[in-house]
Amino acid sequence: MNGKVLIAQGGGPTAVINQSLAGAALEARNYDQIDAVYGALYGVRGIVDEAFVDLSNESVATLEAVAATPSSALGSTRDKPDDAYCQAIFRSLKAHNIRWFLYIGGNDSSDVVRIVSEQAKAEDYQMRAIHIPKTIDNDLVCNDHTPGYGSAARFVTQAFMGADLDNRSLPGVYIGIVMGRHAGFLTAAAGFGRHMPDDGPHLIFLPERAFDAQAFLADVRRVHDHLGRCVIAVSEGIHDGSGTPFVTHARQAEYDPHGNVLLSGTGALADMLANQVKVNLGIARVRADTFGYLQRSFAGCISDVDQREARQAGEHALRFAVAGDTDGSVTIRRTGDYAVSFELTPLEDVAGKTRIMPDEYIAASGTDVSEAFLTYLRPLLGSGLPTVSRIDSDHRVKRILAETERG
Amino acid sequence: MNGKVLIAQGGGPTAVINQSLAGAALEARNYDQIDAVYGALYGVRGIVDEAFVDLSNESVATLEAVAATPSSALGSTRDKPDDAYCQAIFRSLKAHNIRWFLYIGGNDSSDVVRIVSEQAKAEDYQMRAIHIPKTIDNDLVCNDHTPGYGSAARFVTQAFMGADLDNRSLPGVYIGIVMGRHAGFLTAAAGFGRHMPDDGPHLIFLPERAFDAQAFLADVRRVHDHLGRCVIAVSEGIHDGSGTPFVTHARQAEYDPHGNVLLSGTGALADMLANQVKVNLGIARVRADTFGYLQRSFAGCISDVDQREARQAGEHALRFAVAGDTDGSVTIRRTGDYAVSFELTPLEDVAGKTRIMPDEYIAASGTDVSEAFLTYLRPLLGSGLPTVSRIDSDHRVKRILAETERG
8 A cells, every 4th residue: 555654753853863753754665555755843843734745855975964963854832632633633644644753852752652543543543653762861661771862962971071170170060951851861871971980070960869058058068178179960850859840949839721830941940059058068069060062962972872873763664664563662672782773662662651760770869860870871871982081190290488497 | 301291170161162172182202302191180279279181091992082072071160369479379380390380271270370480480489370261151352262162062062953943833932041141152153043034033132232022022922923033042141231131030040149130040030031021922832941051062063174173273282382382372263165174372362351252243233143144154064064955835725614614
């Protein structure tokens, strides 16, 4: 049966999401039964609106150039479709004779694929619906890791390598806020760039552990007393024991239309933590940065491994769709050191679930990552990470004046 | 006359400041009259405290590795020495038989070199004092540009390339706050990554033009009405007609010990501007990032041209010091397209002065940069800038359902 492929992109962009798009679009050219490859503009919203572009005639050169470009080239959406919305999606797919539907996104997106898949089955409409994983949060279950995470993690690693050097040069307290509402994987990457015992970040606060402001201050004081400085990585999603995000305590806390407290695109958490350190510990030089959108879209900080896997995820999705007879989510399994395989996993196993950092990736202290995590992360960051070095400060010159004055 | 070289680093770190250090330290090995090369730890503070490391025995490999490392390897300081402090510096230099004093820093640092130079002359102590330029702000007079600027500008360029793509994918208003208290050069670099007419940033607010909150809102509304989105680059130093920094209007404004309002290391300005857009224009999706310390120390975003010139500035400083008979500041002159020469300029011409963007680099609108600026900036960013591409959206598919419903 002939028909068309539709590809859409949902949720937050990543540095490599267009690799999956290009992978699927180019792979589709190998199959006679595929009449055209459509792209939906602005995710599911574009499907309902029939805002489609025909990718069939895009040159390979254009698709390759788009693949290397960060952020969702088709546009994305934050819409979270309910059943009626999904019915409208399905109606549009049917009208355009879409027989292979590929949706690149996170766990919300996989749930959309699940619902649309069920509706197609219920109406006996022959269509394969495949979810292609994508999220910088690395929070999809059934996956060793997700496309998009490696590049964002690389940004966070390089950012903390630099921030730690900056803080060594002008000592004080530095706080960097990293994305991740529930899963600490991205924040944890802050710990990768360390190579000397006193390298920072010296403290890493993950959403997998309850955040206690008093313990935080005690930790900062201890490190600062010891080293004369302290670099801290903090997940934007840190929360107290009851699960209330810590940022809700900020004067300037803001909320999105769903009533969720806004974590990104605001410096509220950073400024609040910095202020607590200043006021309670009396440390003069306290600086806080919120990495914000740079960490997911910065042009020119891409893991080549992440890039390749995102491409392969798109290619495999197309093959699973055309050759297979079941819907599902493409998942990544680690099969060697370092190698991966791509599998098709039932949508209901992935959809709407959130994976958090396993305990073995978190240090016993609760304020650092474990060696096991660093081993896990290493290959995902890709090749050519910058290295840093320091002067051998053992060659200290003997004081003259101070000696004279003392003598 | 034999003696020692002393090198120190002052002010905010840059991505290439260690190139100047390595350049001077390695160049010094060619001169028999140089007995040793010392580095002062934490800038002028380390000179007064006689906290010196002997760099003479550091291997070339170590110095090259340090050169490639961002941030001041010797440590830096924010101390602004007065005459008495400079006397203490001079006393330490004399005690250690320093005959060539090289200080890598911005315009405050050049003023320290000027004062120490005068003190040496007054006491008839034979010593050459040379200032090596360094600042991401690009605000030193007598220089076409300064080492450190190209790499920071590259970060800002790449950041806005990504942020604009992110904003295209999830449309709304995005505000990025860039460093620069008085000079807009670094913020201006945000405009370099654009290649299509609707690419952002669509508005650039520089400290060279008075900031008017009402005009700002009108500009944002106009762009948002036209494109459905708006990306804005804002200098942290924007101020009203009287010169009062705009951030002082923020509830959470903070001040440093000198009474200057804190511009970096806080999200106050970003959050205030975002809030004004939300409240006054009723736009739902408004996000603001403060680029903070990432823009000056991020590991892995370095302009090769900047790197090379910082190295050469250090090498030339050492040569000027040993071979010449006058103190001065190493300055960079553009001599071709693209080539530079390094000259020695009297310290009093550079010291304590601030260069701002010339009018011809600012668009007539006052909210953008000119072509002349982009031409000026191009070579400084170095080679291998990432490129971005988009899908050709001319291939739009004809609607089916919408047509049926209308018919």
